Amino acid sequence: MVSLAGKRIVLGVSGGIAAYKAAALTSKLTQAGAQVNVILTHNALQFVQPLTFQALSHQPVHTDTFTEPDAHVISHIELADKADLVLVAPATANIIGKMANGIADDMLTTTLLATKSPVMVAPAMNVNMYDHPAVQANMEKLAEYGYRFVEPGVGLLACGWIGKGRLAEPEEIVEAVRAFFAQQEKGNVRPLDLHGKRVLVTAGPTREKIDPVRYITNHASGKMGYAIAEAARDRGAEVVLVSGPTALKKPDGVRFVAVESVQEMFDAVMEHLPKSDIVVKSAAVSDYRPKTVHAHKMKKGDGPLVLELDKAPDILKTIGERKTTQFVVGFAAETQDLIKHAKSKVERKNLDMIVANNVLAEGAGMGSDTNVVTLLTRAGEQVDLEKLSKREVADKLFDAVLLKLSERPLSELS
Template sequence: MHSLKGKRIVLGVSGGIAAYKAAALTSKLTQAGATVHVILTQNAARFVQPVTFQTLSHQPVHHDIFDEPDPHVISHIELADRADLVLVAPATANLIGKMAHGLADDMLTTTILATKAPVMVAPAMNVNMYDHPAVRANMEKLAEYGYRFVEPGEGLLACGWVGKGRLAEPEEIVQAVAAFFAEHESESCTKKDLIGKKVLVTAGPTREKIDPVRYITNHASGKMGYAIAEAARDRGADVVLISGPTSLPRPVGVDFVAVESVQEMFDAVMEALPDSDIVIKSAAVSDYRPRTVYDHKMKKGDGELVLELDKAPDILKTIGERKANQFLVGFAAETQDLLENAKSKLERKNLDMIVANNVLTEGAGMGSDTNIVTLMSRSGEQVELAQMSKRAVADKLFDAIGLLSGQGSLRDLS
């Protein structure tokens, strides 16, 4: 994990039951070398006492905007100016709404509004609140501002509901913070080798309807594809991201096309293909779709149900057949015979490179923030990458594309 030594993190804690996890988060960030300045909302201080955070961070805790112990500085401006990162965990629906609309009525929100530092948000709330259109719109607005998110987990919530909305575990948040700093510190030397190039990326799962309430899908989160789109954007490319349904905020600075079914993704890809220079198909699309889609909800009967499926359009194979000068990259998410299956797919679908990973390997599965992949070229060269963040994998992927496009070798990948 990237060291946090010397990093100054302002940790904002809002008033939800998940505030108790923020205490463990404070401890882990401090142990990783960060200097952590905690700001509590008034409601957060009712869940966990300020002295807890003071003991764990070894720093004064702020919760009252009118408490100004040093007459030479204004506390929230001082914190805002000196922060390397503002981390809000947990972020309630109320606080997310305030941030999205620029409201500043307490110590935390004034600090967030005043800072020039990056802001990372870890939401935590009831599943129905998390899915509410107003909350989703507020998160999308924050994403447009450049805020980053640490996705909540799924499971039993304190309210008794089961679903998405549980604050990410402290270890996951620390990993996200470490990955951010690792990425941020490399931005000054980020290559701009894709200026003038058009990159087409597919991401996420597809959903194939059975009836108005049921569909076939898979566990793809879209994280790998979104990381690829962001890496291409940062390297100067014009990016089209075609995404199936995900809970991820839309990346800023890319042309975003939302689709649901494999047919919708097929149509969108074929429309964008002629203008593309590089095509990276990381989406996990359905191989089959229901032969019959019912207009009304199917009722449970006494006997077994047989669901007939037809083959869905093969997007990757069709691109391989139609491509002209595009560099085409596919993904092989396997559970066994990884390299053999990846090589077969590369050849059958006329790819220039394939990215193979075993989704049963810890740290490489769908939904994780890291990946462990093997890159394989058309000539049979292959290089295995160590476990790293999906954004780091994305940059390695574009390094490899640059090498192979220039008649180089994967052996030269550093």
């Protein structure tokens, strides 16, 4: 876990009901070792008080561009210059509009316009406001500027509506901040080139019940799929992760759908498929399932046991049949004739791209932290990647997907 010790974070709080969560966020960032300099907009002052944030951050709180406690500096310029990150949480539709259009009429917006530091935005508003074309266009513009987003949650909003627009929980925002600094330290902060895209990812194994205590499954850990979901999130996409049972921590900032059986995964994928732009099916799904699921534990007999299996729904094939404009990526985990089987799968399942790996190769097995893969496209292009971390593979995959979406050859993959 990357440390926030010594990081200087300017936290801008705008005027929405979610401003109360910014107090907990200030506390958690401060406890993590960051120096948090809070700027409250005039509208935020209708919901929260400066003293709260001063007590939690142990720093002066700024509310007015023209209040200059230190005559030796201009406050908004000093904050802008020295920040390691400017974080706006909550970010209302109003403040997002100002940010996108260069309006600087208060302490927060002047600081944002003056800073060359990275900016992270955590929107919070009514679902209809969030979906409004003007707000979406403003967020697109901010993404083009290089601003990063912490996606809002879905649920009951203060206004009574149910939908997307809830401020991400303080813990999720802190994790997003940690993830950003971790990428920055590794020198692999990616552009927000997936902003505006909806990415559907499947991960992990499925379990097919035999009886209440036994099931059929496989060795998939979910690490590759989770890395793909996190990479898409960090590049600005709105991510739905449909995951079978794993021991992994649920990634922050994605919509997480937990499933167990192949039927449950099939239903979840088909529900989200129509609204997806990119589908990456990395889950290792059962090909067969028990024909009969026993209501009680089967007792051990003296002789051998014959278990009759039925073919399970083919999720990837169905995606290929139902897709319209979606770019679909499949996975082929093989132990022999890797390229032959992968090419066949691309054709049989109507895929745009496939990620093929020999699970017997060193550093490429299920459960490992690395992978060795070959990317193949429907057009017959092929790129072999060296052994990389699964997160690096995920980013290379999205580099390749974006190349194909722009109709450029995979030979340009760096």
